[in-house]
Amino acid sequence: MGRLFIEFVDEDVGAKYICRCGCDIASERCLLWEGYMGSATPAFLFRTAVNLEPSGPKRQEVLSTGRYTLSDVRCRTCCTKLGWKYLAAESAAEKYKENAVLLQQGALQRINNLAVRPVASRPGAAPHAGAAPQLST
Ligand SMILES: [Zn+2]
Numbered sequence: 001m002g003r004l005f006i007e008f009v010d011e012d013v014g015a016k017y018i019c020r021c022g023c024d025i026a027s028e029r030c031l032l033w034e035g036y037m038g039s040a041t042p043a044f045l046f047r048t049a050v051n052l053e054p055s056g057p058k059r060q061e062v063l064s065t066g067r068y069t070l071s072d073v074r075c076r077t078c079c080t081k082l083g084w085k086y087l088a089a090e091s092a093a094e095k096y097k098e099n100a101v102l103l104q105q106g107a108l109q110r111i112n113n114l115a116v117r118p119v120a121s122r123p124g125a126a127p128h129a130g131a132a133p134q135l136s137t
Contacts, residue, residue, distance in 0.1 A: 004077065007050035017044070017108040021078035023051050025108060032100060042105040043083060049101045051076040058087055066091040073101060082107045 008024050009016040015028040026049040037043035055074040060067065069088040074081045083103035089095050 006077065009050060015110055015112050017046075017103075017110055019051070019075045019078060019080065019082065019108065021075060021080070023075055023077040025049050025051060025075070025082070025103065026101075028110075032096075034105075037083065037102055037104060043102050044105055044108070045097070045100055045102050047100050049103065052082065052085070052101060054085070055079075055081055066094055068094070068097070073103075080107060 006023060009027045016024060017026045017028070019025050026044075026046040030047040030049065031044055032047050033045040035043060035045070052073040053076050055072040058069055058071040061070050062068075067090040068086055070084045071087055072081060072084050083101060085101045086097040086099065089097050
């Protein structure tokens with residue numbers, strides 16, 4: 001179908017996630033939550049991601065947190081199914097998930113070499129407080 005338009009994750013970040021084919025998918029800054037997809041597949045919830053395309057028709061599904069309208073998504077480059085996008089959430093408490101994508105951890109690779117300093121691993125820590133990053137090389 002025409003040319004492939006590939007987007008790149010902003011490099012001004014500590015880490016990013018890429019597809020197994022090497023295509024950029026999401027920045028760590030967009031990671032909202034880490035948990036499970038269904039009951040068994042470890043997954044990441046990203047506020048935004050790039051290089052994803054809808055795969056198949058949208059569908060209604062009842063998950064443990066309520067009813068959603070979902071659309072499966074796949075990598076634009078290699079067509080691997082990576083997870084789904086939340087198109088709509090019925091529950092007001094889950095509205096923050098709308099337009100976010102839930103992707104299988106096993107389908108992604110984390111790339112750390114963009115880090116300008118160690119990323120705070122404590123949840124809830126404010127990583128942007130303090131002085132400018134010090135490059136050690
Ligand atoms: Zn891919």
